[in-house]
Amino acid sequence: MFRLLEESGFQKVRSAVVPGFRFRKDSTQDSAEAYGVKAVMMTARKPGGKQA
Amino acid sequence: MINAAEAQASLEETLKDEILRMYQEVAENPDAEFHFFHGREAAELFDYGSEELDAAPRGAVDSFAGVGNPHLRADIQPGETVVDLGSGAGLDAILASRRVGPEGVVIGIDLNPAMCDKAQAHVTESGVQMECRAGRMEDIPVDDESVDVVISNGVLNLSFRKRRVVEEIYRVLKPGGRLSITDIVSGKQLSQSIVNDPKLWAS
Numbered sequence: 001m002f003r004l005l006e007e008s009g010f011q012k013v014r015s016a017v018v019p020g021f022r023f024r025k026d027s028t029q030d031s032a033e034a035y036g037v038k039a040v041m042m043t044a045r046k047p048g049g050k051q052a
Numbered sequence: 053m054i055n056a057a058e059a060q061a062s063l064e065e066t067l068k069d070e071i072l073r074m075y076q077e078v079a080e081n082p083d084a085e086f087h088f089f090h091g092r093e094a095a096e097l098f099d100y101g102s103e104e105l106d107a108a109p110r111g112a113v114d115s116f117a118g119v120g121n122p123h124l125r126a127d128i129q130p131g132e133t134v135v136d137l138g139s140g141a142g143l144d145a146i147l148a149s150r151r152v153g154p155e156g157v158v159i160g161i162d163l164n165p166a167m168c169d170k171a172q173a174h175v176t177e178s179g180v181q182m183e184c185r186a187g188r189m190e191d192i193p194v195d196d197e198s199v200d201v202v203i204s205n206g207v208l209n210l211s212f213r214k215r216r217v218v219e220e221i222y223r224v225l226k227p228g229g230r231l232s233i234t235d236i237v238s239g240k241q242l243s244q245s246i247v248n249d250p251k252l253w254a255s
Contacts, residue, residue, distance in 0.1 A: 001214065001237055008218045010231065018120035018234055020097040028087045039119040039206070041234045043126075049228015 001042065010044035017041075090117045095143070098234075099124065108146055112174040115141035118205035120234025123147055127230070131155040132200040135224060137189050137217075137233075138162060138207030142171030142182065148203065149180035159199075160184040161192060190216045194224045204233040 005013045021039035023029040032038075089097055091114045095105055098121040105113050117140060128134055128151040136145040139160025149158045160182055162168050168184035175182040187193040189204075190213050202221050211217050221231055 001208065001218075001235065004215055004218045005231070008215070008222050010218075010222065014125075018098065020099070021119055022089075023087050024089050025087050035238050037236060037238050039234055040237050041120050041122065041125060042231070043233075044231045046222060046225040046227055046229045046231075049226060 001040075005042065005044045009047065011047050013042065013044040015040050015042045088117065088119075091115070094118065095121075100147075104147060104150075107178075108143055109174040109177040111170070112141045112143040112146055112178075115170075116143045118144065118234065119236055120205060122203040122205050122232045122234050123151075124232075126201055126203050126232035128152060128201055128203075133157040133198060134159070134201045134203060135192070135194055135199045136160045137192070137202060137204035137221070138210075139171050139182075139184055140167055142174040142184070144203060144205055145171060145182045145184070146175060146178050146180055148201075149175065149178070149182050154181070158182040159194060161187050161189065161194070163188060190220065192220045192224055196223055197226045197229075199224045199229055200226060201230050201232065203231075204235070206235060208233060209236040 002013055002015055018039035018041055023032055088094070092105060095113060095116050095118075096102070098118065100121055100123075122144065126134075126148075128148055130151070130153040132152050133156060134148045134152055136148060136158065139145045139162050142160060145158050145160040149156070152158060158181065160168065160171055162171065162184060163186070165186040168186050171182070171184045175184075185193045189207065189211060202225060208214060208217055225231070
């Protein structure tokens with residue numbers, strides 16, 4: 001997703017892991033961890049306009 | 053003989069139905085147990101403020117099914133136009149509406165027209181303004197370059213066509229517009245059996 005944002009023209013693409021995220025069921029969480037599944041927060045900016 | 057494009061389209065429709073079914077179930081049975089945390093428990097896990105949750109309609113909070121808090125870094129300002137992609141029962145849209153104030157605009161987009169109706173009812177209960185439009189994130193029903201901020205919470209991972217979704221977000225944002233999303237990502241390539249199982253996609 002990070003790469004997709006950059007390839008689509010977004011700038012200042014940032015991401016961070018959501019620290020509190022986990023699945024409710026232990027079996028689901030175990031499977032998720034096996035696949036490296038996690039929640040991330042991403043921000044990005046479309047070029048142009050007023051600079052912040 | 054079905055070709056790859058037809059197979060993809062068929063799987064996408066099946067996934068859409070599964071998504072609609074699952075999120076409808078969360079909205080209608082918030083006390084049920086799911087694979088994921090939901091409701092106030094999930095919102096507090098993701099640092100939504102107690103006061104803002106107390107002030108939101110109980111139905112919107114109970115049906116919350118996000119995976120994080122896009123408001124933490126969205127920096128939504130008064131007067132801005134915000135799109136909430138996958139607005140569900142409306143909690144994030146309601147919070148965005150409070151931030152943009154009476155001069156701003158919030159548009160919720162949801163695949164399920166019934167969920168839009170539910171979100172609209174919660175918005176009315178809150179006393180804020182939001183318009184919910186039924187539609188796909190792969191074809192966002194919003195004009196080009198008309199939006200200051202796009203937020204989304206646990207939704208983009210449900211699309212088979214993420215590139216298309218990102219292109220649509222880019223299209224609707226004004227130059228200088230911002231994106232703040234939370235989503236599920238995988239560090240490893242998923243097996244084909246997982247990729248082909250709509251139930252696993254939707255959960």
